[in-house]
Amino acid sequence: xxxxxxxxxxxxxxxxTSSIGWFGAVAAFLALALVGMGSTDPELVRAAYxxxxxxxxxxxxxxxxxxxxxxxxxxxLTKWGLLRHYWVLLKLLITSGATFLLIVHTQPIGRLxxxxxxxxxxxxxxxxxxxxxxxxxxATLVMLVMLTGLAIYKPRGMTPYGQRKQDEQRKQVxxxxxxxxxxxxxxxxxxxxxxxxxxxx
Numbered sequence: 606x607x608x609x610x611x612x613x614x615x616x617x618x619x620x621x622t623s624s625i626g627w628f629g630a631v632a633a634f635l636a637l638a639l640v641g642m643g644s645t646d647p648e649l650v651r652a653a654y655x656x657x658x659x660x661x662x663x664x665x666x667x668x669x670x671x672x673x674x675x676x677x678x679x680x681x682l683t684k685w686g687l688l689r690h691y692w693v694l695l696k697l698l699i700t701s702g703a704t705f706l707l708i709v710h711t712q713p714i715g716r717l718x719x720x721x722x723x724x725x726x727x728x729x730x731x732x733x734x735x736x737x738x739x740x741x742x743x744a745t746l747v748m749l750v751m752l753t754g755l756a757i758y759k760p761r762g763m764t765p766y767g768q769r770k771q772d773e774q775r776k777q778v779x780x781x782x783x784x785x786x787x788x789x790x791x792x793x794x795x796x797x798x799x800x801x802x803x804x805x806x
Contacts, residue, residue: 608682616682620675627668628749634660635742641717642735647725654730657738658718661711669704676700689767692760696752703748710741 608616634657641653676696680687688694713734720729763771 613679613683616675616679619671620679623668623671623675624749624752627665627672628746628753630660630664630668631742631745631749634665635739635746638735638738638742641730642739645727647727650727650730651721651725654717654721658714658721661707661714666707666711669700669707673700673704686767686770688764689770690759691762691764692755692758694764696755699748699752703745706741707745710737713737 637653637657637660641650641657644650644653677687679685680693680697685693687697717730717734717738
């Protein structure tokens, strides 16, 4: 089933917008994580971690799910398919994995936000969690750039499933062409017979 051009544009717009929003939100999150880890101003650190908690749940998570969902819909209802091309399959696996890890990492984000909500003392923030926030957000940016590259360059290569589907479609087209040619031959024979009969009469 193929989607209409109008619906395809709506889905593509949602996918591109959410993907760009996801990238921008993670970049801002990384900036806040760096401030939280490196600043000596307790109020600034507190504000950074409070804002990180809000951004994670109300910006990054929604963008991630919209990007994943719109990407799946676009793949299923266009010529690319979801499992036919390696680049689409790789995008699906990376996006799904990143979304899952994002949900997992909301726990340490929430931990830092809860600490910031209760105190402004710098030394109470777990150093390992602070470093984790910087490292994971930086890695997420790299991953999002990779996804963008896959979408733009679309490396060639079909999965075994995609190759099998392509072969089936070719056989169907060949069979249809053969049937069409046979029908045309029969019609031509009938016309020739009619002409021959008319000539004899």
